[in-house]
Amino acid sequence: MAYSSHIPLSSKKIARCREIAKSIGSQVASLVKVNSTVGTERAVLRLLGFNDATANEQGQLFPAANFICDQVKAQDRLHEGALYWIANALIATGSDIPTLQEKVIRRQVDVGALASQDSKQVHRLANQLAKEAYKNLIQYRKERTQVARKLKDPIKENRPLKYVIVATGNIFEDVTQAKSAVLDGADVIAVIRSTAQSLLDYVPQGTTTEGFGGTYATQANFRVMRQALDEVGKEVNRYIRLTNYCSGLCMSEIAALGAMEGLDCLLNDAMYGILFRDINMRRTLIDQHFSRLICSKSGIWIMTGEDNYMKTTDAVESGDQVLASQFINEAAALNAGMAKGQMSIGHAMEMDPYYEKVILMEIARAQMTRQIFPEAPLKYMCNTKYKSGDIFTSHAIDTIFNLIGSMTNQGVILLGMLTEAVHTPFLQDRSISIRNANYILNGALGLSEEFGYRSDGFISTFAQKVLNDAVTLLEKIDRIGIYKAIEKRTFAGVSRTIDGGKGADGVFEVERGRYLNPFFELMGSKI
Amino acid sequence: MAEINFSSLKPYGDTTDDGAIQLSFTLPIEPSAKAREAATQLVRGWGFFDVKIAHMSKIGVNYCLFVVFARTDKGVDYNKIEVPDLGGEKRSYKEIDKLILSDIKRAIRVVGACTGYDAHTVGLDAILNMKGFDGDIGLERYKGFKTVNMGSQVPTEELIDRAVKENADAILLSKVVSQKDIHISDMRDLIARLKKRGLEGKFILVAGGPRVTHKMALELGYDAGFTIGAKPSDVANFLYEKMVERMDKGQVEPSSKSEPKSGKKKSDK
Numbered sequence: 001m002a003y004s005s006h007i008p009l010s011s012k013k014i015a016r017c018r019e020i021a022k023s024i025g026s027q028v029a030s031l032v033k034v035n036s037t038v039g040t041e042r043a044v045l046r047l048l049g050f051n052d053a054t055a056n057e058q059g060q061l062f063p064a065a066n067f068i069c070d071q072v073k074a075q076d077r078l079h080e081g082a083l084y085w086i087a088n089a090l091i092a093t094g095s096d097i098p099t100l101q102e103k104v105i106r107r108q109v110d111v112g113a114l115a116s117q118d119s120k121q122v123h124r125l126a127n128q129l130a131k132e133a134y135k136n137l138i139q140y141r142k143e144r145t146q147v148a149r150k151l152k153d154p155i156k157e158n159r160p161l162k163y164v165i166v167a168t169g170n171i172f173e174d175v176t177q178a179k180s181a182v183l184d185g186a187d188v189i190a191v192i193r194s195t196a197q198s199l200l201d202y203v204p205q206g207t208t209t210e211g212f213g214g215t216y217a218t219q220a221n222f223r224v225m226r227q228a229l230d231e232v233g234k235e236v237n238r239y240i241r242l243t244n245y246c247s248g249l250c251m252s253e254i255a256a257l258g259a260m261e262g263l264d265c266l267l268n269d270a271m272y273g274i275l276f277r278d279i280n281m282r283r284t285l286i287d288q289h290f291s292r293l294i295c296s297k298s299g300i301w302i303m304t305g306e307d308n309y310m311k312t313t314d315a316v317e318s319g320d321q322v323l324a325s326q327f328i329n330e331a332a333a334l335n336a337g338m339a340k341g342q343m344s345i346g347h348a349m350e351m352d353p354y355y356e357k358v359i360l361m362e363i364a365r366a367q368m369t370r371q372i373f374p375e376a377p378l379k380y381m382c383n384t385k386y387k388s389g390d391i392f393t394s395h396a397i398d399t400i401f402n403l404i405g406s407m408t409n410q411g412v413i414l415l416g417m418l419t420e421a422v423h424t425p426f427l428q429d430r431s432i433s434i435r436n437a438n439y440i441l442n443g444a445l446g447l448s449e450e451f452g453y454r455s456d457g458f459i460s461t462f463a464q465k466v467l468n469d470a471v472t473l474l475e476k477i478d479r480i481g482i483y484k485a486i487e488k489r490t491f492a493g494v495s496r497t498i499d500g501g502k503g504a505d506g507v508f509e510v511e512r513g514r515y516l517n518p519f520f521e522l523m524g525s526k527i
Numbered sequence: 528m529a530e531i532n533f534s535s536l537k538p539y540g541d542t543t544d545d546g547a548i549q550l551s552f553t554l555p556i557e558p559s560a561k562a563r564e565a566a567t568q569l570v571r572g573w574g575f576f577d578v579k580i581a582h583m584s585k586i587g588v589n590y591c592l593f594v595v596f597a598r599t600d601k602g603v604d605y606n607k608i609e610v611p612d613l614g615g616e617k618r619s620y621k622e623i624d625k626l627i628l629s630d631i632k633r634a635i636r637v638v639g640a641c642t643g644y645d646a647h648t649v650g651l652d653a654i655l656n657m658k659g660f661d662g663d664i665g666l667e668r669y670k671g672f673k674t675v676n677m678g679s680q681v682p683t684e685e686l687i688d689r690a691v692k693e694n695a696d697a698i699l700l701s702k703v704v705s706q707k708d709i710h711i712s713d714m715r716d717l718i719a720r721l722k723k724r725g726l727e728g729k730f731i732l733v734a735g736g737p738r739v740t741h742k743m744a745l746e747l748g749y750d751a752g753f754t755i756g757a758k759p760s761d762v763a764n765f766l767y768e769k770m771v772e773r774m775d776k777g778q779v780e781p782s783s784k785s786e787p788k789s790g791k792k793k794s795d796k
Contacts (some may be wrong), residue, residue, distance in 0.1 A: 180587020196680060212709065278678065311649060385649070388755060421737060428553040431586040493656070 003452030007367055007460045013471050014372055017327045020474040025331035027482050029527040031282060032289045036515070038201070038506040039283070040290045041082035042069050043252035044517060047133040047294075048086060049097045051219060051257075053205035054105040061205040064101055065253065068111050071104075075112035079508055081516035087126035091117040097129075123516065130518040134297075137259055141299045144262045147230055151239040154187045159441045160380070160405050160413040161241065162434060167192035167424040169211035171221040175228040180427055182232045184434040188241040188265065188412060191225055192424070193217050198248025198277050199502055203257065213424060217244050217254060222261035241265055243303065246291055247273045249503045251284060255291035259298035265344060266295060270332075271325060272305035274486060275494045280504035281486060292336035293523040302338070303412075304329045307348030307381035309492040315350040315385070319365060320469035321491050322347055326373065327474065328482070337524035340375035344412060348381035349401050359400060360458050366408040367453070368463035377411025380404075387420035394418045398433060402440035407447045413437065535602030546599040548575065551592065558583045558591045566593045575599050613741050613751060615764050620664055623763045627671030631770050637666060638690045639699030640677035643713040647703035648679045650735050654699065654759045663758040672763065683716045690730055696779065697731035697766055700749075702739060710738055711747070718748045728778075731769050733762065 045065040056062035072078050072085045089100055092114040103109040154161055164186045166174040171191075178189045194211030197204075207224055208216040215221060226242055233240040246254040246266035251273070258266050270288040273279035295302050306322045306329070313321070326345050333343050347369050349362045369378055382401045387394050398416030405413035415437050419429045453459055477485040483498045485491075520527070529543035540547025550570065556562050563580050570578045575597035582594035618626070627635060639655050641648055655676045657667045666672040675693055677686060690698050700717055702710035714734055721727055734744045735753040744752025751765050773779040 176588070180590060183587045199680070276679075278680075426553065427586055427590055428551065428592050431590075431592060493652075 002455040004455060005449070005452050006371055007364070007453045007463045008455050009368065009371055009464065009467055013467055016471055017323075017467075017474055018331070020471075020478045021324075021327035021331040022334075023478050024328050024474070024482050025335055028285050028289075028332060029335055032286050032527050034509060034512070035282065035286055035507055036078075036081070036510050036517070037283050037286050037503075037508070038069050038073065038078070039250055039287045039503075040252050040517075041072075041078060042066060042250075043256045043287075043290055043294070044081070044083050044519060045069065045086070046253050046256040046260075047137065047519065048083070048129055049133070050086075050101055051260075052101050052105060063202050063205060064104055066202045068104055071110050071112035073112070077112055079511040080514045081510070083126050083130065083518070084122060084514075084516040085111050085114075087122045087129060088117050089114050090125060090129075091121060126516050127518050130522060134519065134522045137294070137298055140259055140262065141297070144264075144299070147262075148239045151233055152237050153239045155377070159445060160410045161187040161377075162437050162441070163188035163190060163243075163379075163412050163414045164430050164434065165190045165192050165414075165425065166430075167214045169194065169213070169215050170209040171207050171215050171224050172209065174215050175225060177427060177430065178225065179228060179232045181430050181434060182229065182236060182238070182240050184431050185438045186240070186415075186430075186434055187238065188243055189225070189229060190243045190267075190414075191215055191217070191221070193245045196277075198245070198250075198273060198279070201249045201503065201506065203250050203253050217257075219257045219261060222257060222263060226262045243267065246295075246302075247284070247305070248277060248279060249283070249287075249506070251287040252290040252294065255294040255298075255300070258300060259294050263300060265301040265303055266291075267305060268292065268295065268302040269305035269329065269346070271329070271491060272308060274496050274501065275492045276308060278496065278501045280501035280507065281483060281496060281498060282507050283501075283503040286507065288332065289336055289525070289527060290519075292333055292338055293519065293525055296333075296336050296338040296342065297523045299342070301342050301344045301377060302333060303344040303379045304346040306346045307350065307379075310348055310350035311385050311492075313493045315348075316352070316355065316361065318492075319466035320473045323369070323372070323466055323470040324473045324477065325491060326369070327470070328477075330373070330376075335526045337526055340373070341377065343373070343376045344379040345369070345373050345376045346379045346381065349383050349404060350381075350385050353383065353386050353397050357458060359404070361462055362400075362404055363408065364459040364462040365466065366404050366410065367459070368466060370408050370410065372467075379412045379414065380410035381414045382416030382420075384416070384420050387416075389422055391418040391422070394420060395432070395436065399436055399440060402437045403444055406441050406444040407451075409448055532602070533605040536605040537602045538599065540598075544602075546601075548597055548599060550595045550597065552595075553586060554591050554593065555589065556591055557589050558585050562591050566595065570595055570597050574601060611742055611745055613753075613761075613765060615761075615768050618760065618764045620669060620760055620763070623760060623767055624669050624671045627669070627767055627770075631671070631767070631774070634671055634673040635697065635766055635770055636673045636693055636695045637697045637699060637766065638675045638677065638686065638693055638695045639701065640681035640686045640689075641679045641701045641703070642681050642683045642686055642717065643709065648676075648701070650703060650737075651676060651678075651699065651701035654701075654735065654753075654757075654762050663760050665759045666763055669763060671767070683713070683720050686717070687720055687724065687726065691726070695730060696770060697733060699762070700732070700734045702734065702736040710736055711743075714739075714744070714747050714749070731766060731773070733765070735762075 042065040050064045052064045053061040089111045164181050166177040168174050192214035194216045195213040204216045204218050207220045229240040229242050241264035243265035246268040270284040273284045274281045306325045309321055310318050351358050383397050395418040401416055415433045417425045417429045417433050486496050489495045537544050537546040538548050566580055567578050577598040579596045581596055584592050586592050639651050655674050656665045667674045732749040733751050734749045737755050739752045739754050741752040
């Protein structure tokens with residue numbers, strides 16, 4: 001009987017999965033190549049510095065980026081790229097970006113309606129603007145690295161990062177909760193967004209104190225939390241990572257704002273929007289590519305959402321779709337030039353906790369994922385589906401989750417809350433959860449180096465089957481095409497069509513040879 | 528075993544009628560002897576006695592967690608408590624399907640949705656979708672049901688429009704998110720909009736969700752409320768019995784518009 005620190009998995013099959021995923025990725029690439037979206041164009045505007053807001057007709061604060069994008073769209077000029085018309089407007093009005101923004105806000109300039117300037121001159125200026133914006137992005141990254149370098153990085157402690165959520169709806173209350181969590185031992189703070197923000201086709205402006213089930217993701221809120229975490233990080237001499245949600249209709253804009261405000265990670269997965277928020281797949285796949293380009297160059301980890309598939313399907317059976325999707329997500333990230341160390345690939349412990357040998361199955365999944373994506377800071381999500389109001393059993397499940405996370409060397413563990421399915425966590429719920437993780441991660445340090453997996457054992461067999469099934473599934477997806485596969489309920493048991501869903505009207509074909517978005521090249525897009 | 532006093536029912540720790548309870552809460556102060564005393568007095572003030580602060584520790588900046596054991600002498604008269612019962616027999620999918628075919632003579636048309644901001648379709652899917660949950664298959668698979676699952680974040684008006692269009696017998700409303708009692712206001716919203724459109728009493732109204740109770744659903748004007756643990760067959764059986772009741776009252780015509788399905792499924796998306 002052979003034991004090894006690794007589950008025996010066929011490297012040929014793993015390579016085969018990557019090969020098919022690459023082919024599936026090229027299906028998406030051909031979509032991205034000839035299309036853009038209003039979200040992507042607004043992200044370009046954000047990168048250029050259009051981050052102010054103006055009151056719209058209803059008196060609500062409305063981002064200048066939306067305003068400008070709408071102006072260009074109204075003149076049917078968006079297919080040449082928002083950047084082109086910004087450069088055109090700068091020349092036409094003889095202003096710089098802040099002045100132009102001010103003029104737009106004061107309704108003195110309609111960017112879409114200005115006379116066309118000399119195209120060569122416009123191109124030259126546009127390229128120059130993009131280069132400057134790109135330089136700024138690299139500068140933000142440098143500044144972040146400098147903050148991090150002065151502190152101890154928990155990632156070097158050879159244990160998973162402890163990730164907790166705050167979700168009060170009020171950014172200032174969130175700060176209190178986040179600081180407390182850090183003092184108790186949290187390494188990553190996720191500010192949960194207000195329910196359904198992903199469906200807003202603009203990013204709200206300013207600091208916010210009202211939200212449903214979470215706090216609005218805004219540039220100002222990012223800044224408030226970033227500053228708070230840097231402060232408390234200094235106090236405990238630990239670099240604290242900040243994450244937020246980069247999916248939905250403003251996916252690429254959030255990436256741009258996140259990069260400017262020093263976020264470390266972003267939950268970034270088009271599939272989540274498609275399946276669970278019914279966002280049009282073309283829209284969000286195009287936005288995803290641009291968002292990943294930004295993340296890639298800003299050093300932001302993307303966190304993928306495959307854990308969610310198990311919530312709507314039988315988690316024991318859905319291992320293959322999770323793995324297949326992880327490969328597809330990896331391929332898409334590679335197309336954005338992202339380093340593997342930036343891919344926080346998602347998975348979860350969501351099998352029915354009362355199944356016989358379920359803990360063995362969960363170890364098999366977690367270890368398998370670890371081995372297949374060795375460089376990825378894997379994002380491992382705790383059980384939520386089988387949580388009820390029984391907080392005591394819930395806490396027991398979380399303990400096992402922490403142990404599996406530790407012994408399979410996950411990158412980030414999304415700590416379970418004993419009150420999951422009851423309410424968004426109280427201060428004490430989060431504290432109790434972190435205490436549990438502190439105990440397990442400290443107590444089980446190095447456990448994985450002491451034990452091996454039986455080559456013909458239950459765990460190995462279970463993991464091998466998931467890999468085999470994933471090969472079959474990926475082949476099927478490649479054959480029928482990713483769009484058809486989504487329509488046929490391949491993921492999460494949910495069906496979506498290529499033209500269905502929200503935000504489809506924000507997709508447009510770019511004018512070949514005239515469309516201008518130098519960021520693709522600057523950021524090293526492989527598409 | 529000691530006799531239970533039902534006219535003054537009390538919690539049980541390890542002795543009948545000891546009234547033992549456990550509590551945990553956080554105070555926005557640092558742990559100290561004074562904090563311990565504050566917690567003790569607080570719990571006493573709530574009417575408990577024999578207050579034991581079993582645990583006191585610091586959380587984060589300046590908060591303090593307490594785990595407290597105490598006793599109460601306040602009981603409740605169990606005999607006087609009335610809770611509406613969903614009733615109904617426990618029947619299997621096959622039995623229900625057979626009964627619908629023989630008694631209703633057509634498929635029961637059901638439209639379900641999570642309205643408002645609610646994006647959590649776990650409960651709705653478990654009841655409606657083919658797969659069901661915990662081995663109990665969903666309504667979609669029954670021959671006796673024609674189901675439409677509209678999914679999440681459906682505006683209430685759209686749900687009503689669809690129910691009208693499908694000539695539905697029943698509307699299933701699933702509410703998971705309950706922050707600030709949003710589930711209750713969304714449940715009320717459906718009732719109010721139905722009333723406004725003169726559709727009161729037209730549909731069998733069923734609500735479901737972790738914070739929904741049958742009692743609360745009845746109070747809001749629904750025919751039933753299902754909570755965690757309810758199986759698709761429970762909902763199916765309720766709908767069947769309600770249909771029979773409505774037919775007896777002449778509220779439903781066992782029309783021929785939608786014949787029982789011949790095994791073919793129809794889904795919204």
